[in-house]
Amino acid sequence: FLLKLLTFRRKSIRFHSIKKNKNTRMKAPQAKKIEKILETHGDKRTDNYFWLNERENPEVIKYIEEENAYEEFIMKDTEALQEELFEEMKARYKKDDESLPYFFNEYWYIVRYEEGKEYPIFCRKHKSLDNEEEIVLDVNILAGGKEFFEVGSVAVSPNNELASFSSDDVGRRIYTLNFKSLKTGEILTDTIPNTTGKAVWANDNQHVFYIRKDKSLRAFQVYRHQLGTDSADDVLIFHEEDDTFDVNVFKTKSLQYIFIASSSTISDEHRFIPSDNVFEEWKVIQPRIDDLEYSVEHYEDEFYIITNADDAINFKIVKTKIDNCSMENWVDVIPHRAEVLLEGFEIFKDYLVLEERERGLLQIKIIDEKTQESYYLPFSDPTYTAYIGINLEFDTEILRYGYTSLTQPSSTYEYNMKDKTTKLLKQQEVLGGKFFPENYI
Helix, strand or coil: CHHHHHHHHHHHHHHHHHHHCCCCCCCCCCCCCCCCEEEECCEEEECCCHHHHCCCCHHHHHHHHHHHHHHHHHCHHHHHHHHHHHHHHHCCCCCCCECCCEEECCEEEEEECCCCCCCCEEEEEECCCCCCCEEEEEHHHHCCCCCCCEEEEEEECCCCCEEEEEEECCCCCCEEEEEEECCCCCEEEEEEEEEEEEEEECCCCCEEEEEEECCCCCEEEEEEEECCCCHHHCEEEEECCCCCCEEEEEECCCCCEEEEEEECCCCEEEEEEECCCCCCCCEECCCCCCCCCEEEEEECCEEEEEECCCCCCCCEEEEEECCCCCHHHCEEEECCCCCCEEEEEEECCCEEEEEEEECCEEEEEEEECCCCCEEECCCCCCCEEEEECCCCCCCCCEEEEEEEECCCCCEEEEEECCCCEEEEEEECCCCCCCCCHHHCC
């Protein structure tokens, strides 16, 4: 809402400023036209401004600087109001906020902010939240002296001794991967440019998989890097040649398999290796077929797959043995239902949790795998948004989920699937002291 309000007010301000400055001599810059014929599938079109794609071209940079100067001139008399609006919006956010802690591989992980600092601090505590904090990555230090800086992701190795992190100091979402020793605090010499920012560790703590982008910023290649070697020697594992597909790489919740997912709007293809052997041959679950979508999770000796196979337009869940996993071997677990859209699922050791949408509202369904008892989490508001949160632990009875409605700020809950109790972990603060849910119907 605030963004829409700001947009409306800025448009009004701009109109006022243009009227006020209409007699000034500064003119809006005009980009020159250079004819460029583009042809795709036999269709030709003319783009006279295609040359503006040349980011390093001095003439492009000069034109952008002229546009910026013109904008500053036109908006000059609104600077005080702009600052007032900016400070008003900033005041609605906590300056020293922190994430909920989540437990993974013997550590509690937290992302926090300190008042007066711009960037997050990634930290952890061993086994108990009462133990001493360890700083995994202080982005304020990395960003020192830079006009722009963003960390894309942080991933800790299975032995908890190393961390990969990705950063972008330009703003194009092209990230450079680096590595840090969590025992010494030293930044290692390994540097990998031009990535999506994501790194997936193999279980040997020596290899990571990452994704490169092409000139159009499409994620299209998966590489394997060995720590201590030059990234120029990295091994190309997969090249997606169809430019309608993007690639992703991830590790299953069980941590036993690494997947490469290749996806378009209407089709998916997944291939995998065991996390313990990066040199094993990649195996495809089901080769891509037009209009066949699917995604995969691992449980014991089977893969659980959400898919629209067999005309399941609202999706269904199937399972298949790992050693024989092509589509003809898929067995229905949650069948297709015409009135219910299946949006996602989460696997635990003893529970299967579904995200279902019926009559426009998302519901969270819990299935006890031992007893086959199933039920929905109770939500009292007539309209709301709910979703499965971050649940990294496999052998647990605790489910984290998010919830918000027109009368309840964004909240994270912890639900015990065994004793069916709910605990509020965190709720977004509405600063100012004027919001009371009971004032709204």
